[in-house]
Amino acid sequence: MTTRRTFLASLLAAGTAPRLGWAAAGNPAFLAAAKEHDESFALYGLDTDGHATFRIPLPARGHAGAGHPRRAEAVAFARRPGRFVLVIDCARGEVIHRLTPPAGNQFNGHGVFADGGTRLLTSEQASATSEGQVGIWDVDAGYARIGSFPTGGIGPHDLRLMPDGATLALANGGIATDPADRTKLNLDTMRPNLTYLDLAGETIQQVTLPPDLHQSSIRHLAIRGDGLVGFAMQWEGLPDSATPLLGLHRIGQEPTLAAAPLADELAMQGYAGSIAFSGDGRELAITSPRGGRLHRFSDKGDFLGAVSRADICGLAPRGKGYLASDGLGALFDVRSDERRALERHACAWDNHIVTL
Secondary structure, three states: OOOHHHHHHHHHHHOOOOOOEHHHHOOOOEEEEEEEOOOOEEEEEEOOOOOEEEEEEEOOOEEEEEEOOOEOEEEEEEOOOEOOEEEEEOOOOEEEEEEOOOOOEEEEEEEEEEHHHOEEEEEEEEOOOOEEEEEEEEHHHOOEEEEEEEEEEEOEEEEEEOOOOOEEEEEEOOOOEOOOOOOEOOOOOOOOEEEEEEOOOOEEEEEEOOHHHOOEEEEEEEEOOOOOEEEEEEEOOOOOOOOOOEEEEOOOOOOEEEOOOHHHHHHOOOEOOEEEEOOOOOEEEEEEOOOOEEEEEEOOOOEEEEEEOOOEEEEEEEOOEEEEEEOOOEEEEEEOOEEEEEEEOOEEEEEEEEEO
């Protein structure tokens, strides 16, 4: 008797397997990487209530991910400096492609689909110099490497596609690192920037911070549907400086830096690990696993309040508020200054929750 499994296996062998949509993987709303209790690593699909729709092992620590816009394919990115990117068929639970960076390059933990899912763009840097590159991969050709272009800075990390589908926002952290041990080499002279590029790599605008904030490494991005960009920073200067960790920007304008009251800012310990707009888009938040804090701001940059939670980091829009995760396996809903437990898994969630 031919079963569904043997039928699909025969199609795979023939190279004619159907392109299954996300419904075949349980309709996940989010992706998140985690460390399991046995010290192994995995990528999870999560529904809106935090239930796991799939779990796929990873060979090492994962960081962020990207979901194909139409079919049940997820891309799992290794933690920076990374040597692997896995393309996973989430419906069948199989790794279908293993990507490696060109010689002399490393992956930097993030990537995004573009051109309707026909291209994958990856955040990379030259290992020797930390000069940033956007890698270009042809999805329909089996994720073949077809080119790259400069990011406009060094130490790039997050990159996001703007709502127009034709513009890339890129966080150049500004930090040169030793490829062997991640030692930071240029903290006195670092110069981060937020750069907007078209999909051919041409610069649209580059935003830098005031000179006294040149040690505020721009790391992570959130994009609202109307083009408002939030950027999260990590302070690399003297401790207890209480510098702003959140910025807001629109193309063609100057950035707005958003600060919390002094005691709240100090509690973040100079580190924002994730950023997201709320589900209704009226506000945005940043998290600090070091400080065990979530800070909420209006879309004008006004501080709205804080939520305390040990080792909180992952953050994504959910309902009118947020889905957040911590290093103890918990997933919870945040609205206003309240949090409500959703699920707890036997794992330690990594830094990010990616919306599908």
